[in-house]
Amino acid sequence: MRLPKAKSAILPIALSFLLFALIFVQCIFVTQGRAYAQEAPYSELITDYFSFNAPTRIAAGDGMVAVFDKGNIVLFGGEGRKVFSAGVTKCNELCVSEKGIFLLAGVSEEEESETVIKCFDLTGAERTLSFSTESVTDIALSGNTLFTLSPLLGLKAYSLTDGSETDAFVPGKQYLGYMDVCGEDMVFLSWLKGIFRKQGDSVVSINNGEEEIGSDFAVCGEDLFYVKEGNICRYGKGVFLQKDGAQTADATFSYATDFAVANGRVYVLDAAASAVKIYLEDKTFEKMIGSYGKEMGRLYYPTSLSVKGDLIAVADGRRVSVFSKEAPRALLGRSISDPTNVVFAGNKVYLADDGGLYEYGADLSLVQDYSFAEGCRFVAAGSDGRVFAASGKNVYRKGANEEYFSPFIMADKTVDGLNVGMGGKILYLLAGTTLTAYSQEGERIGSLERPERVKSFAVDYCGNVFFLAGKKVLRYARTPEGYSSPETFDLPAEYDEFTDLVLDGEGRVYLLADHNVIVYQKAAFNVCVDSDFTDEVPNAFPLFVCEVTAERTIAYAAPDNFEDIVVISKGQKLLCYASVWNAGDEYLRVETEKGTRYIPKGDAMIFSEGEAPFAKARCVLSGVGSNLVGVDLYAEPSKLAVQKGRDPLYKALGEDAILTVESVVAVDESGRDVWGFYRVSYQGVNAYVLKEDVMSADDEPDPMPPVYRAKVSSSALGKTVPIYKEPSRSGEVVARLTDGSKIYLLEKCDKNKEFIMVLYGEEVCYVLSENIKEGGLSGGQILAIVLTVVAAVGSVLTILIMRANKKHKRYRKE
Structure with missing residues (x-):
């Protein structure tokens, strides 16, 4: 969630907060750790808005567009936008295809410098391919081939698989200058006014002398496009796209610094607008990427986002846009003025806006609005569909099938932060200088002092806490004792401000950066998700019983999962499946009403098995009305299995069934049975039976x-x-x-x-x-x-x- 900027008239204090994470039962302290910077590749949610810094080169191919922007490469296409460092500060030529991104740098008319060809795959990782780069003036792509042009080396072709040279032509310096490629045998070479085309082993002139072609030209099929006096022209057919110095609309451009032709479109890099203008072959304007915008699909100073499945909701100063695989849609029914939080809850969307809370249905239309005495600035949704709303010092809760909010928690101070972890089981509440965690029942299970200077935070399925602080993400790993020292991840320097951070169920990290949503994959920040936990610990046999001796203990979904928990009180007896070790700590794998969980072994006392009171036993039948009911044998000595009517191992055995009694499942120090089950053997199969359902085979059954x-x-x-x-x-x-x-x-x-x-x-x-x-x-x-x-x-x-x-x-x- 994002911690929104405070209005100066209400809170004249610092605009950002640093949230730390919590410990549920143990004392909180920071353990030994490491801090380092890591640059992780990321992509951007595709919207019509993108904030370029100083774009100078553009390339298009195979459904993608690449822009060189002040030392970075911006790649549009595929699953989103990616931005990564090019490692150079200037670019003379840029090419892109499904084979990767190729950049020529180091050549300048103003200064002499070493020529460099840099290669990247589509994830932004640099490739190590070796090309002859001496005095190379231009590069071009065609299929699996990279062409280079040099007055010293001539025209060469290289394989993009391993960088090996596959062909070479030395037609003479008068042909060497700039080029573009369309097909293996269609390489256009330009030198000042001349245009030459390579066909097979020969190079022929195609210039009629009437049209001057400079360095900015591109080939698409049989057409050659070039820039002349700021206009985009088509060779032999005159002006294709005409500039408009007034810059009166998105569809016009005033200063084309570069352009590319591919995918049936012309991509114009308009320096005056710091934007990419995209036109179809019939000159129809399709869209623009870049610059400030208020239209649908652009983000106008976004403040909060929420993610659920393939849906992403982004709140900005004008609307809440919901992005999916289809076109973006907006919440309907009212105008947005000051949004502070937006969340998904089931198939609904809840928006905290200007002190009110608004509920939208699956069709994104307004269903209901809620009023609170002190307004609502924060809203959060749990995994079970519960919705939490913060107003003043109070937190209100509404169940998935409930119509209204009811009081849930009262904090000591005004609530200025609210969130649930990825598991959706724990409510994190920030009030004053304290961060407090609450169970679903409202029980306080941990708290700590709040550090400073953080704008947003999120918690993954393991209980690790991620803070957005300036242009860094800090990851505090959860441990049984507290939290490790943070790992520090540097965020891209080309963005001015980061305002919100959210995790989705797949472990992706979403960040609001300026007018954009950027997305990191799970591995970039080591995010833990539900699917990372696999319960493959074999059940021990015989099973055993323990009793909680601590005032209360935390039962975890996995030994290192501190987010999906159950609180168990002192004195409760639990069926145990095994004792397991994790990271130097011993846990008991136990049965709870919420399923299999793990509790610290030090929080419980294990009962020993007791001696069998008799070697053989017969079943004691019970009567229901006039009917006799047989005895069930179970695979586990589970009271929950009996109460919930789970299928037994053997069902309704008669009084003639003789069982071998191995032991009493659990007894205390005095030998008294504390669990009510015998461990038995029947027909060579180990099983468990309720103590009340059997008697010694030597005794005669009492009248029933x-x-x-x-x-x-x-x-x-x-x-x-x-x-x-x-x-x-x-x-x-x-x-x-x-x-x-x-x-x-x-x-x-x-x-x-x-x-x-x-x-x-x-x-x-x-x-x-x-x-x-x-x-x-x-x-x-x-x-x-x-x-x-x-x-x-x-x-x-x-x-x-x-x-x-x-x-x-x-x-x-x-």
């Missing part, structure tokens, strides 16, 4: 009381159902079950009774009859569905009312 299967139903969405040790509301609560969890009743559910006797583990416990549901959906499930339907209907009615009001206002106006 009737057992009735039911579900618990909470009184409100998100609440749990208490299980009491005694039939008293003030009695000890032995457990709490989530809405919809299965439970066994030891008596029929009588709603006239306050409590119903249930079987929980091996204990007889009690549940309020109002919390029992014998069939169908639970109350919480029904409420969730009702709320979803109500929200959907409310949204539709709101849209219909707004449209009706709009239509009514239009009629009144008429």
Whole structure:
């Protein structure tokens, strides 16, 4: 996100901020690291705006355009724009094709200097091809061949594959000056007024003496174009494009310093406008690249951007433009005045503009606007569709299916920065001099003092923090102890100002630079993404159980992923799959309601296996009404698997099934079972069974009381159902079950009774009859569905009312 410039009337303090990253549980400190500068190749989002500095040469070919601009090469085409250093300060000739970019430098009429031919591939990486360059005056490309022209060496041809010489011609100095190529046997040579064409081994004159041709000419098919008195002429056919000294429109040019012909177009480099003007073969103006612009497709002082998939939204002083593979589109329904933040949330776009928050639908039309007591300058969207809006000291939250914002967090000071990490699971809030991180539940999980002088920040999937500071990006790598010293990446010097930084899900880094969006690939800044984490740790057997002993611990999606987390409280017991090491730290791979996670081993106590109480066991059948229910064996001793009804390894074994009992899965120091599972073997297969479902094979089964299967139903969405040790509301609560969890009743559910006797583990416990549901959906499930339907209907009615009001206002106006 970007930290917008403060209005001088409101905040007469520094215009930029430096955000540092956070530590969730550990103490924050900077570890040993390194700082260095790195120049990474980048591309630009294609728009009609580009800010040239001092363009002097242009070349076109194979659907691309290259411009030499004050020591840099600007390449248009392919996936975007790329800008990279040419390594020289002047350029005498420039060529481009799918084979690469070739530049002739070092020759000057004012001074003698060594001739250099530089070669680059289309990514900007320099190639090492060796050509004879003594006194070379011009170069040209055709297919896989580079032609050079020199009064000493004549006309030579070189392979672009390895730089080897493939042909040579020495026609004499009177032919040597400048050239262009169209096909292997069509090399035009110019010397002052003369024009010569190479056909096979011979060179013939084609000049009728009536037209003077200088150094600026280009060949396209059978046509030869050249510059005369500032106009673009076609040999034998007169003026093709005429200059307009008044510079009255984009379609005109006033001073052509160079031009190129390719792809059925003429590309004119207009020095007066610092722009490239593009014309079709029929002289129709197509578009211009460069200079200030307000039309669709240009960026007028952009302030904020957001990226989702192949969509890029850019907010500037006039509009929010949404770029995709199709033509750019703008948000509709209102004018933009002072945008500070724009984000994607699902298929919607949220824009913070001039203190208001505006929601736009999938068609980019205005759906709804939201008002806050102290205005809204910052907005962020989580991975689950939640939207966060900052107003004064308060942060408000709206769920994906909710219609309105509700209070979420109150900071100590005015919020002046808001963001979520790439994982979308953590909310980063900047208020005053403190950066604080919050979980999705609003729990404060870390904070630190804010450094100075940063304009924007972003966090990748591993928790690494990227700061945009001046013309540098600082990357702070996340470690278990805190953060390493920053790696420093220098940004291109040709841009005057960088104002925003955003990461996308593929790890690309997007930067607002002047009027442009430039894009770096994932490797340029070592960005971590979701796909970098692969959970290939094999499950240990037998599995084991641990208990969290720290006041709270962080369960990570991967050992070095500090962005996708779950907070687990002290005393919670977890099923463990393995113990793993990562970067010198040991973690336990555990099961949570959010999936497999990793917790620091030092935050937990591991229970040992207990001795089996008997060698053989038989299944204890239960009754549901008049039916008998068999016993399930599981591949893992997972309580979540039992609660959520996952498919067992063996299903509904009868009382004649005899199991070999290997051990009690987990016991405490006194030998007491703490988990409720046995590790068993059945037909040679290792498995796990609930302790309550088996008994010693030597014992006779007790007469089986009737057992009735039911579900618990909470009184409100998100609440749990208490299980009491005694039939008293003030009695000890032995457990709490989530809405919809299965439970066994030891008596029929009588709603006239306050409590119903249930079987929980091996204990007889009690549940309020109002919390029992014998069939169908639970109350919480029904409420969730009702709320979803109500929200959907409310949204539709709101849209219909707004449209009706709009239509009514239009009629009144008429």
